Amino acid sequence: MTVVNSLTATVSGAITDSTSAFLYVVERLQSKYITMSQLQDYGMGQIGAMQALPDSTNIGININSVAPVVYSLELYDFGGWIPASSLGIFQVPDDHWEYVKVGASTVYNNANFADFYIVKNTAHTWGLPWKRHENIGAGGGYVCVIESAPIQVVSGDTFGLRSKSILANTITAGTIMTSMFWIQPIKARFT
Amino acid sequence: MTQINSLAALGSGSIQVNSINFYGTFVDDDFNLTLTTLRKVVGNNVGALVVRSTNQAMVSGDVVLWQAAVYDTDTWWDATSAGVLRVPHGNISHVRLTASFNVRSLFGFHQVFFHHNGALMYPLPIWNVAHDHVRVDNLVSGQIPVSSGDRLECVINMNNNTDLVASTQAWFSVEPVRFV
Numbered sequence: 001m002t003v004v005n006s007l008t009a010t011v012s013g014a015i016t017d018s019t020s021a022f023l024y025v026v027e028r029l030q031s032k033y034i035t036m037s038q039l040q041d042y043g044m045g046q047i048g049a050m051q052a053l054p055d056s057t058n059i060g061i062n063i064n065s066v067a068p069v070v071y072s073l074e075l076y077d078f079g080g081w082i083p084a085s086s087l088g089i090f091q092v093p094d095d096h097w098e099y100v101k102v103g104a105s106t107v108y109n110n111a112n113f114a115d116f117y118i119v120k121n122t123a124h125t126w127g128l129p130w131k132r133h134e135n136i137g138a139g140g141g142y143v144c145v146i147e148s149a150p151i152q153v154v155s156g157d158t159f160g161l162r163s164k165s166i167l168a169n170t171i172t173a174g175t176i177m178t179s180m181f182w183i184q185p186i187k188a189r190f191t
Numbered sequence: 192m193t194q195i196n197s198l199a200a201l202g203s204g205s206i207q208v209n210s211i212n213f214y215g216t217f218v219d220d221d222f223n224l225t226l227t228t229l230r231k232v233v234g235n236n237v238g239a240l241v242v243r244s245t246n247q248a249m250v251s252g253d254v255v256l257w258q259a260a261v262y263d264t265d266t267w268w269d270a271t272s273a274g275v276l277r278v279p280h281g282n283i284s285h286v287r288l289t290a291s292f293n294v295r296s297l298f299g300f301h302q303v304f305f306h307h308n309g310a311l312m313y314p315l316p317i318w319n320v321a322h323d324h325v326r327v328d329n330l331v332s333g334q335i336p337v338s339s340g341d342r343l344e345c346v347i348n349m350n351n352n353t354d355l356v357a358s359t360q361a362w363f364s365v366e367p368v369r370f371v
Binding site for chain 1 (some may be wrong): 362
């Protein structure tokens, strides 16, 4: 029996299914099938990470100055988006991902004027959501849900939440998960 | 390294191949999904993000006219039709829209919503505001069935003229989410 330990087949021009049986098999093995792992590598079914407020841990909002919103419960993190001991931000773990989406929801305990928005590398930029609550009456809870466009990223980019109010205000944890912050990778960097 | 171009080079009999390196140009067929196809269909179609960098004076029913694209992966936006994101080809069956607005109105109400081929169409959202101040908000659509050439726009209705205020809060995005 002939044993070939290294075999390289080189052809010129296009290789099609009508090429020799050997090449056909190699083509099928190397190109024609995609594994679930490969699909996930290229962004299918990736869910990223999410953090939230645990029960009964309301967060006060700064009056007349912008401050980070720091959620304190990690719900899940597939792929290392939450840096160690750094709840409150997401950080792109490597250069595998090229586009992500980020979003948040929260409930204010007071609907007086407040801003709630997402920043990339500490600055708001095009594609990131911003919600401004007007003074529609104090005393009631006010739900805010925001979502970004696809945002182009490189390794190390960070995303955070910011808020500001003109009167005393609180992000409310509640007894169900109403306040959360999430990131989802949506496109791998195709090379 | 042994390089052969066909099995005939090895003669007859059984062959055990422990390692294969293969070089050449593969041709896709329609039989199976390939990485090449995946890159072609998904990887290059992130969508578009268009923005305004100066204020736009608005009267009721105006389409927001965008001034630049932060990215546009497949020619969704044409500056000569500044208000329109147009589905570039028939490989895309569903899209999602996202937008951000900072609308200044001295008094009265305004509505901000998406148009699909010039008309409000389910499941597009309407943002309805009845306030007297600058107001910033974020719109997100559901998955919208589309065909090649479909037009997607942002429209503002109001009972008093107003400005769309230019800032990082003024943007419109399309994201293809299902392909055919």
